Every structure is written in structure tokens, then in C-alpha cells.
Amino acid sequence: MAIIYIDNKPYEVKEGKNLLEACLTLGFNLPYFCWHPAMGSVGACRQCAVKLFKDDNDHTGRLAMSCMESIRDNLHLSIDDPVAKAFRSQVIEWLMTNHPHDCAVCDEGGSCHLQDMTVMTGHTYRRFHYKKRTYTNQYLGPFINHEMNRCIQCYRCVRFYKDYAGGKDLDVFSAHDHVYFGRAKDGILENEFSGNLAEVCPTGVFTDKTLKEHYTRKWDMTMAPSICQHCSLGCNIIAGERYGELRQITSRFNSEVNGYFICDRGRFGYEFVNSINRIQQPVIRARFPEAVNKPELFVHLKNILSGEIIGIGSPRASLESNYALRKLVGKSNFYQGVAKKQVKLMETVLQIINSGHVHIPSIKESEQADVVLILGEDLTNSAPRLALAVRQAVVKTAMDEAKNINLPSWHDSALREYIQEENGELLSLYPVNTKLDEIASHTQYLNPDEIARLGYAIANLLNPEYPAVKNLDDGVAEYAKVLAGILKNAIRPLIISGTGLGNESIIKAAANIAFALKTDSQRASLIYVVPECNSIGLAMMQAGSYQDVLNAGKIHQPETLIILENDLERSWGPSEASSFISSFKNVIVIDHLHHASSQKATVLIPCGTFAEADGTMVNNEGRAQRFFQVFMPANENIRESWRWLDEFKQIKDGRTIEELSEPENENLLGELITEMPQFKGAEMAAPPGDFRIKGQKIPREPHRYSGRTAMLANLNVSEPKPPEDPDTPLSFTMEGYRGIPPSPLIPFFWSPGWNSVQSINKYQVEVGGPLHGGDPGIRLFTGIESSERLILNDVPEAFHANENEWLIIPLPHIFGSEELSIYSSGVKERSPQPYIAIARQDADRLNIREDDVLQLKLNDRVFNLKAKIKEELAKGIAGIPFNIPALYGLNLPAKGILIKEKDE
């Protein structure tokens, strides 16, 4: 700790930070542009000037950029000095000489850092009456809009895009006062994190194009803290609604999970909520009329629910919903809504995580790793935010070297200059090339079994207690020695693996390496990527797969099946799933979107998406996180699944419709924990529903929310009573507590004078650090240290390519492989066309050229796919895009036959 004097008042601050960070942490309003807490300082914008004094007696002082000054003990500075103040307002005035007069049509307006800083410095009237510089714009794809006139040359965009996210196609062009930020030519921004440019850019050069389709100012949105539904990492997001439509997703800072950034799938994959494909009305099929209201539905269900019911849960439904179903059908009749293979994989993952032998890191912790080993995951496509963290880990390791030359960690450009192309160790093992290969120090393209065998061999080399691999190829054995050597020297090694290739041995091999690395001097961590947002939560309920229903050995097969938020055909295959579904007399499907399985339902019930529901989910590190309802849909049939299911339970127990009591998610969660203590802690993921601050709820709407007395006046001039929220401490109105709420309940970031997302500074204990009161989320796996070693032994046989049969592996795609995000038009545009990736050797043998159409026979289905020849792929292996709309329900990996279509 050091003492610094700001305007002659002493303050205690942390050393190792820069002066700007210290001032912001202390709550001073000091303007800045180019500095970003996640990206460090470059000192480019000259906006954060303060006056520094030599000592007590120095009254002249000198101007200095606070973001480029280290904290020293006994430092004297002045923020309010007239010279410093004038300097800051002049810098803004210069920037504004070329800034256009188009705030009214700028999407950034109302959440604009430049607006905030201009007001903060007091520059309120323009004196510049000469010509303004203009630029032409570029088309940057379906996600990001470009309006280059507004640029203030802070360089944040390229620093984020190139330096932080590893993008290649955004750069700075031209020179002097003409610098241009864009692509070499018009085209889609390729990087998976391009959406963050909208938040990183302090003004409106890069804005969210999907928001433009239904533009709403930040102050007009009803917002709630939410959790991303599009992969297993559980990034924290803020979802905003206006006029009954979900309008925007932004990143919600959580220093442990996603930090400041989220990926494009999470940011732009929200349009399914507004889809015309939504289920709007309960439907009882095969009667007239099919659409029914709630009382009619319950009368119909009363008979159906009385008998034994099979319930199928969902990895994308909340804990509450899955538990409500389990409660309705009973423990023995509850099954996981995933294929048997997947249940087995998840069991293994849980067994390893639960063993307490190894540390499961958060994303933030994984950024601290010095050696990263990836076994069989294409992170950029299966868990994008983790790939971004791996990039930081790799750069950070190289930057650690800079401590020797006394460069502080925030001095970004100097550090990058110092390390040049130097990178830390990233070891990547995957069948085809991945985006992270470009920063990997060692990459090997192996077939899935070979990855597992190599993994086992590494574990054996690290500690001979672990099983050895027989008949290991010489080259692979040599490679294992190299990797084991690197891992042995690591201090904080991180092993990443997952269910991506559907190979259990890889998961076990990864665990063995992590266990073997655990010595006194090392702290190995292990992280698994799992398929869906609540896969871990569902797996923790320890139920069988729906495929087990057939073998359950029941004398009388139950007549009723309830499928919760799940498309069985997607994970099981169309013919198997439909024959399974049709073996039941009554099939109740509860979901928010129509899909193949919902077509076969005899009773179809609409439910809320994440935006219309409260719920708890468990992410891949076992962190239970709560998401909150964003808005109350006008259609009262759209309710949380758990609300429907809890009422069904009451009906089943013999209550009439009049006697139904209002379901409460807290009760459900409480019962869940009593019944399954492994979920203990999940109830603390957010404050309870009766939590109040000074007797007040926390408003979902900003204080300048507009149009309350007009937005529904076309329907009826008498305003309806605002919807109430009995389940949570949040209210659907703008009335309530205006201070900083507890971290899990932050509906939006705003602070007086700070309308933009940069107001996060005010919500943090220290700039870039955790939120006040700790980051949201409760880790359910506490990692009890256990002394006995866990040794997994499942070394697979070496893979032998078969001339006539290929092993078809799934290749995930960030855009396309996920069920819900594909409903966004932009995501659909970016998703790949169906293809089959085959090895060069196989292609040469069969005389296949690029883009030839191949016939793939797999699980009795036939697909015609364009060939993509991959040099690195091992022979006998072929890959197809995972779960894209044309290729779902294939239960990969599987054996398939390839036939070349005859040339005509």
C-alpha cells in the first residue's frame, strides 16, 4: 500500500497499478478514452491528464497522463488543478472538431462514453465552425455496423480486436489525422468476439447491427441480469426488452467468469426469443378447436396425469424446471434429455470434478495458467470465451518475463513491444486445425483415440503410477516426452478437455494428466467443456438417459410422456426418437419453440425462454448462477416451465383449478436441495425473493425510462397496473432502490455522469476487480482435498483406418452448432453449409477433389455433402459440422460409409 496525495488529501492506494486506475477506484471522475481495464494503457488519447508535483513545496507541477504513471509512495497530484482541467477540456474540444453532429441518429447515444466525457470536462458549446473530416464506411457483416465519421482515434478497437482477441482482419490504415479503422476491404469481420467492439468503442463507430433492426436507447429498455444460454460457460449477460421484444444482449461484468467480454454467439444469438416459431398457445391435438385455454387444458390433463408418467428433462432448462418435472413424475421415472453416450460422458466428468483431486478453475483463473494443454476440444467453436482466456494466458506468460526489466503489468504497448511474437506454451491436440493453433507452441493433429493414448502416455511419463500405453507409435511416444517435459516445468498448468469429440478416454486421459501433475510445487487445474448451458446441472440429478426408458423393464409401460424443453430428434435421431415418442399414448411437450419433437406432441404447452423466466443453471465449472426474468410477456400462456409443472403436480395430487396455489421457485429450489444435497449452495446464487434494500425492490428500468403513459395507450388509454414480480427482488417498473444493488441483481450499469458501460468502474471494489459484495455465482464443487490418488484406466486400442468405413467425428461451429442461436438471422448467415471434411490420403485414394459431392451413409440415413479436403486429418477419419440444422441427431462419433457420386 502507498499513500498518495490528491489535491492535498492523503489516500491509501494499492501499488502496481497506474494512477488513473487508482483515481477511478477512489471514485474520482477522471475522463479517459484509450485506457481499458482489461487492455491496459497506451497513453494515446491524452485525456486523463493530471498535474504531478515533485513534493510538498512544488506548486508549479507538470502535466502528466495519469494512465502512464505508476503509483509511488508520497506522490502528490492534482485533478482539479485549473491547468489540468483546461487541458482535458481542450483535448475533448479538439476531438469534437471532427466528430459529426449525429447523436440523434447514432446508436451509441445515451450509452456513449464520448458523450459522458464531453459533459464531464465541461465542453458544452462548439467553437469550431470549419469543415469536418468525413470517411466512407464499410460493410462489416451481419453483426457490426460501421460509421467511421464518429471515430476519435483512441485505437481501442484494434487493440481489442488484434491484440486481445487475436483477430486478423481489422486494422488501422492511412496516416496522420486521416487514420482509418476498418478492414482492408468490405467484408464480414471474422473474429468471434467482434461484437465486443460495440462496447469497447467509446463512441458510435462500431455498433450492434441487430439492435438497429429494432433500435431502442439504453434508458428505454427493461433490463435484467441473465445468463447466456448458448454454451456451457455461463457468461453473465444483461438482456434488454422494449415493447415485448428482446432487443439487446450486452456483457454483464463478472470478474470470475466472462470479465468484460462475451462472444458473438452469446451477444447476437438472442433472436429466437422473438421468433415467429414460438409456441404461443396450449394445444391439445386431435380435437376441435386444438388451441385451448388454461382451464380447458387442466381439465384435459387431469385424466392424463393421474397414471404413471415418464419425464424427460433438458440440459437447456433450469434446475427449477428439471426438478419440478422430477417431482411430478417421481425419481424413478425421471430421465435426462440426452443420449446414453452423453450421459456416460457427463458421469465421467462429474466423477472427476467431484473427486476433489484437482482444482477446477474459473475462466479468470485459467487466464493465469503458464502452460495450457488442450485435449480434443476446438475451444473457439465449443466454448469461445474460454478460447479468449487461453489467448490471454499465453500472452501473459510471455509478459511475465517483463518483470525483470521493471515494466508494470498495465503498460500494454510497451509489454507487447517487449515480447514481440513471444508466446507462452500452448499445447493443442485435435483432429483438425483450430483457430488457437496460430498461437500454439505445439500442435498435433491426431485421431480421437490417439489423443487419448497420447494423454495417457503423458500422464505415465509424469508419474509412472499412471497406466502406460502399449504399442505406442514411436513418433507419438517421442512427442509425449516433449509435452510431458513442458508440463513438468510448469508452475500453474491448465488442462482443458471436454465432451466435444464424444470420446470418454480423452476425458479420462486429461484427468490423469492433471492428477499426475499435482505435486507440492505445482497446482494443476482441469477444466471440461460440456455440451449445453445446464448440462452439469442436469447430470448432477443423476438420472438415466431417455434411451434407458425402453430397457427399464416395466411390466406396464406408462402411457404418458412429458418432454421438457427438448428436441429428442436433435440428440437421438429422427426415426428412433419418433418411434419412441409414438409408443406413448399421451405426449406432453413443454417448450418455447416448435421443433420436430413438438410436432408429435398430443399436448403442446408454451413456456418462457430465459428472457421470460427465472431460473438457476450450473456452468461447466460447477458455478450455480441465477438468471432473472427480463419482462412479463403479454401472452399469459407463456410462463416458466416450472410454474406449469408445479401446477400439474398439484392437479395430480387431486386439487382443482380453483385450489391451485401459486408456485414459488424458492420452494422448488429448497426441496431440490433437501432431496439432492449435491446442489447445496444453489439457493445462495442470488438474494431471496423477499430481499429489499431500504424496503425497496430493485428496478429493472432506468430512471429515465420513457413512454409509460403512451406505449399501451393505443390499446386502452387507461394504463394497466404494472406487472408484479413476486419471485425476485427485482421489479418491472422504474421505481425502487437507485443505489448499487448486490452483484447478482445488477440489471444494468449506470452511475451519475456515466451512462455508458464504462460505469462498471463504479460497481467494482477496484477497477477491473470483483464487483462490490463479490462476483455472482456459487461454486457447488468446493474441491475437498483428498489424499488418495484417483487413477483412471481406460487406454483405448490404437485406431486403425478401415478402407471402407470412416469414423465420422463432430466438428463444432460457433455459428450453427447450437440449437437456439441459429434462429438469429446473422448467426444463420455465418453458419456453415453442410460439408464433410476428409483426409488428403483418403481423398487421393478415392480420387476426390475439393467440393465433390460425397454420399455419406450414417445410422441408416444418407446425406449428400460437399467434400472439404483437410491436409492434417488422419486417414480413416471424416468430420461433419456438429448439429447444424441439416445434420442433426447423428449421435457422433459414429461409423459411416462414404461413396463418391458418379461423375456425369
Next chain:
Amino acid sequence: MISNLRTMALTFLHIFRKRETIQYPEEKIKLHPRWRGRIVLTRDPDMGERCVGCYLCAAACPVDCISLQSAEDENGRRYPEFFRINFSRCIFCGYCEEACPTYAIQLIPDFEMAEYTRQNLVYEKEDLLIDSEGKYPGYNYYKVAGLSAGIKGKGEGDNEEAPVDIHSLLP
């Protein structure tokens, strides 16, 4: 007593003064141009809609009686998809006009908008939009705003330089 008589005398004198009361509605009152009455949406000199859907009027409205949704045409020009004012709530404070960066929303000297049913006081865009520039003739926001929205190309607006040639390194 004297005071009473004096008061009566003064009152009687008023008989010979000019009348202030007018025979409304047969006789109309003369209103000044800046009188704050019915709200209209005006058009720019090219008869395009002036409103760009920036939401500032809605934000400025103290009774929250303005609600709109902005949309964009194929040229990137913003316009309100719907624009609704609930006049049964409006207090005619004129903050919306003050907030409007494009002179689109204006309060005009007209107060004759009484209705028998309150619902009829909800005005939609069709009811608000007039074919006139209102109080500020000659102003076209898109000529001074930087972005190009079908009115002018980049660099063709007032006080704008031609677009930068990014391939040039000349000073």
C-alpha cells in the same frame, strides 16, 4: 365610507373601457406563434419526415406521454415506425420541442382538441404529421449530420470535407 364610494366609482368607470372578453367560439382568440398548444410532427424542405426517431422527446417528457419506435429505410434514413402521443396526459410543457435535435416536433397555437372520450386523445403518427416545415423553415437535419442517409453522400453536407482517401499518405 369614502373608500366604498371610491371603489364603486372605479368599478362603474370600467363600463367605458375596452372589453377583454371575446365571444368564443364565434370569435377566435389571437394566439402568438410561440404559444404551446397541439403537438405536430413537421417535414423538412424536401417534404421528408423530419423525425429521426432519436427518442429524446420521449426521454424529456415529464409525464412520459410520448412513445415511438425508430426504424430505418433502405438508405439508412431513420424515421418513426409509430409515434404516439397520449394527449390526455400531455401538459404542453414544450420540453419535447426543446429536446428535438431536428425541429421535427413542434407545439403550435391550437388548443381546440377537446374530446368526449379520452381514448380519442391518443394521437398516432398519422394524426400528428403535417405537410409543413412549421416554425423553422429551411432546416434539414441530414444536411448537417455526418452520416449519409439518402439525402447527401459522405462529405457533401454543409461544412464537410470530401471523404478521406485512405490510400493516400500525403499530408
